Amino acid sequence: MAQPKPINVVIVGVGLVGERVVHQLDTQNLRKIFQINSLYTSKKCIKVSKDDTNYTSTSLINELKSTSASTNQDGLKGILEYILDPICLPRPAIVIDCTSNQDLANLYPEILASSSPIHLVTPNKKAFSGLESLNQAIDQVSNKTHNLVFKESTVGAGLPIMSTLRELVVTGDEVLKIEGVFSGTMSYLFNQFSQPNIRTGTKFSEVVAEAKSKGYTEPHPADDLNGSDVARKLCILARNLSTPVSLPEGYQSVPTQSLVPNQLSTVQDPFEFMNRLPNFDDEFERLKDQAFQEGCVLRFVGIIDLTSNPNGELKAGLEKYPFSHPFATLSGSDNIISFSTKRYSPNPLIIQGAGAGADVTAMGVVGDMIKVAERTLGYNI
Amino acid sequence: MAQPKPINVVIVGVGLVGERVVHQLDTQNLRKIFQINSLYTSKKCIKVSKDDTNYTSTSLINELKSTSASTNQDGLKGILEYILDPICLPRPAIVIDCTSNQDLANLYPEILASSSPIHLVTPNKKAFSGLESLNQAIDQVSNKTHNLVFKESTVGAGLPIMSTLRELVVTGDEVLKIEGVFSGTMSYLFNQFSQPNIRTGTKFSEVVAEAKSKGYTEPHPADDLNGSDVARKLCILARNLSTPVSLPEGYQSVPTQSLVPNQLSTVQDPFEFMNRLPNFDDEFERLKDQAFQEGCVLRFVGIIDLTSNPNGELKAGLEKYPFSHPFATLSGSDNIISFSTKRYSPNPLIIQGAGAGADVTAMGVVGDMIKVAERTLGYNI
Numbered sequence: 001m002a003q004p005k006p007i008n009v010v011i012v013g014v015g016l017v018g019e020r021v022v023h024q025l026d027t028q029n030l031r032k033i034f035q036i037n038s039l040y041t042s043k044k045c046i047k048v049s050k051d052d053t054n055y056t057s058t059s060l061i062n063e064l065k066s067t068s069a070s071t072n073q074d075g076l077k078g079i080l081e082y083i084l085d086p087i088c089l090p091r092p093a094i095v096i097d098c099t100s101n102q103d104l105a106n107l108y109p110e111i112l113a114s115s116s117p118i119h120l121v122t123p124n125k126k127a128f129s130g131l132e133s134l135n136q137a138i139d140q141v142s143n144k145t146h147n148l149v150f151k152e153s154t155v156g157a158g159l160p161i162m163s164t165l166r167e168l169v170v171t172g173d174e175v176l177k178i179e180g181v182f183s184g185t186m187s188y189l190f191n192q193f194s195q196p197n198i199r200t201g202t203k204f205s206e207v208v209a210e211a212k213s214k215g216y217t218e219p220h221p222a223d224d225l226n227g228s229d230v231a232r233k234l235c236i237l238a239r240n241l242s243t244p245v246s247l248p249e250g251y252q253s254v255p256t257q258s259l260v261p262n263q264l265s266t267v268q269d270p271f272e273f274m275n276r277l278p279n280f281d282d283e284f285e286r287l288k289d290q291a292f293q294e295g296c297v298l299r300f301v302g303i304i305d306l307t308s309n310p311n312g313e314l315k316a317g318l319e320k321y322p323f324s325h326p327f328a329t330l331s332g333s334d335n336i337i338s339f340s341t342k343r344y345s346p347n348p349l350i351i352q353g354a355g356a357g358a359d360v361t362a363m364g365v366v367g368d369m370i371k372v373a374e375r376t377l378g379y380n381i
Numbered sequence: 382m383a384q385p386k387p388i389n390v391v392i393v394g395v396g397l398v399g400e401r402v403v404h405q406l407d408t409q410n411l412r413k414i415f416q417i418n419s420l421y422t423s424k425k426c427i428k429v430s431k432d433d434t435n436y437t438s439t440s441l442i443n444e445l446k447s448t449s450a451s452t453n454q455d456g457l458k459g460i461l462e463y464i465l466d467p468i469c470l471p472r473p474a475i476v477i478d479c480t481s482n483q484d485l486a487n488l489y490p491e492i493l494a495s496s497s498p499i500h501l502v503t504p505n506k507k508a509f510s511g512l513e514s515l516n517q518a519i520d521q522v523s524n525k526t527h528n529l530v531f532k533e534s535t536v537g538a539g540l541p542i543m544s545t546l547r548e549l550v551v552t553g554d555e556v557l558k559i560e561g562v563f564s565g566t567m568s569y570l571f572n573q574f575s576q577p578n579i580r581t582g583t584k585f586s587e588v589v590a591e592a593k594s595k596g597y598t599e600p601h602p603a604d605d606l607n608g609s610d611v612a613r614k615l616c617i618l619a620r621n622l623s624t625p626v627s628l629p630e631g632y633q634s635v636p637t638q639s640l641v642p643n644q645l646s647t648v649q650d651p652f653e654f655m656n657r658l659p660n661f662d663d664e665f666e667r668l669k670d671q672a673f674q675e676g677c678v679l680r681f682v683g684i685i686d687l688t689s690n691p692n693g694e695l696k697a698g699l700e701k702y703p704f705s706h707p708f709a710t711l712s713g714s715d716n717i718i719s720f721s722t723k724r725y726s727p728n729p730l731i732i733q734g735a736g737a738g739a740d741v742t743a744m745g746v747v748g749d750m751i752k753v754a755e756r757t758l759g760y761n762i
Contacts, residue, residue: 163544
């Protein structure tokens with residue numbers, strides 16, 4: 001069998017995760033398959049000549065960082081024009097979206113509508129957890145053109161969550177319940193704040209401050225505490241069930257308990273937010289004590305329960321778990337996701353591990369790229 | 382895109398697992414892709430005409446059970462001749478080996494050497510955990526002909542163990558340690574016998590007798606207690622690392638602690654074995670008490686440690702784990718496998734759930750079949 005054509009790769013949003021993708025692709029094996037074509041940040045870009053076989057991932061990243069800031073003046077419009085032009089981006093191609101940009105997500109149907117093979121791999125949740133109309137448009141275009149969309153890293157980063165759900169669905173298992181700690185930040189906060197068998201004295205606001213200083217939270221911690229990240233992941237899972245749950249407004253249709261106190265909901269300044277957060281410690285302390293007296297810890301979880309309601313019940317919020325429960329003995333900022341199904345019951349299938357971080361997120365992306373290469377070009381990697 | 386040709390499927394060894402495979406393939410979606418061509422047991426077989434579109438999985442299984450016992454007189458030789466003849470088994474084809482037969486495993490290179498597309502999916506561990514020469518021959522032939530071999534169900538049944546290891550390897554992660562409870566039988570025995578925080582009074586032989594009566598053990602429980610099943614799984618994992626561990630004699634090269642008392646090692650009769658097992662309860666009790674005093678439980682685990690020795694250290698045997706360790710809070714006959722890697726450390730990636738049983742094993746097989754269909758024929762299932 002002749003060596004298949006290399007796949008041309010565009011990475012949009014070369015930040016922490018995008019950089020790791022570039023580095024992970026820089027192995028002897030993967031360089032034969034993936035030819036980096038161009039790299040974009042929000043302001044800069046570089047194009048790589050296909051005759052340039054001497055680049056290294058480090059040289060590319062350095063070139064991107066040192067290039068003139070004006071090379072991507074047209075922004076998304078310029079990127080889209082470039083991507084859709086098979087002379088600029090020869091086919092077959094993969095577009096990697098490592099941004100968290102809604103506007104780029106809105107362009108997926110247009111990219112996938114291309115009649116020449118151009119596939120999409122992304123850890124960006126926006127396209128799949130927003131309006132149902134966008135998610136459906138992506139599915140419809142992809143089914144029509146056979147351009148593939150892979151999104152393992154949108155839930156649990158490199159953990160095999162999406163692929164496991166898919167395997168359960170395509171082999172005809174029946175999902176009964178999906179339950180888990182889906183946010184690395186929420187995991188860290190509550191693993192510190194509420195521990196089995198130990199009545200810690202640390203206040204909730206202190207744990208948030210510590211997480212913020214370690215860089216575990218968004219720049220404004222309210223963006224983690226509002227629970228929307230968990231709601232987005234639940235939405236993605238719910239739309240990939242054999243009978244998808246209808247969520248017209250996406251993550252905004254998921255009932256979500258925000259941990260941002262009402263009085264702080266309009267505070268835009270993170271410093272003011274952190275200064276005023278201790279005023280609400282007593283309420284968190286009360287919830288923790290109540291759980292402790294029941295032999296439980298508090299965890300911020302997402303739940304899709306398909307047993308209680310014909311349309312399925314989704315919710316994101318605080319729940320109590322006994323000290324011996326796998327969710328209670330979690331540590332660090334690990335994710336843990338349990339699938340209860342017709343086959344996996346009474347004991348669920350559980351996957352646990354780091355669900356955030358540049359290297360594991362990039363691993364999910366590169367794993368997806370390899371699947372695209374195997375699926376579309378017959379590579380056996 | 383025109384509908385690709387259906388894939389012709391032969392299932393050899395239609396016992397508990399094979400039957401579930403036939404049933405799982407009987408969905409509207411999968412019937413368009415997979416055309417059952419023939420079903421074999423050790424004594425019987427049926428051939429399905431490709432024009433027969435009215436069969437159901439139940440009608441096929443019933444036909445196989447009620448057919449004359451003399452239809453597969455030639456045994457494996459007859460099966461091989463049939464498989465290798467593209468008129469009998471039109472290409473593309475998938476051979477499903479649901480036996481645990483070493484002789485059939487030895488024929489894999491011959492099957493895969495076929496110049497027309499014929500792929501192999503199996504939960505049979507024998508080919509990959511025996512002699513290194515056989516395992517290498519399979520790899521070499523498969524690389525040459527591009528006929529695929531998928532074996533997810535050889536380790537942890539339907540749990541995503543092999544696919545996760547592969548994803549870590551191909552994306553360039555570095556595996557440091559793989560550790561787990563790999564045997565459903567051993568899991569059940571020690572989850573019952575040695576529990577966190579509770580000093581159970583049950584004797585080891587009583588737990589074995591209970592497991593046997595529930596059908597959780599092999600007909601002769603020594604076949605579980607000798608640890609060879611765990612050694613085989615370790616061998617398969619070790620051979621799929623980025624730098625495979627050399628195990629010339631396969632699972633027999635893995636240092637394995639047998640729980641069969643020396644004095645019973647030659648007892649062929651399971652009834653005699655079970656009658657004499659209580660004589661050795663004191664030793665198991667002593668080990669359990671010792672662990673308990675250290676705040677630990679006993680678990681029969683497999684370990685591949687690549688940090689301690691340049692060639693890697695493999696072992697299967699009893700180890701102690703603290704009451705709070707994920708291995709200690711396991712229940713039922715669940716498997717649990719942890720991957721410590723450069724990316725997944727200090728906290729490992731953990732996968733847990735039923736690692737045995739007909740339906741979940743069949744799910745691993747059908748999942749692999751779908752991957753073959755997607756990889757070779759461009760299906761998007």
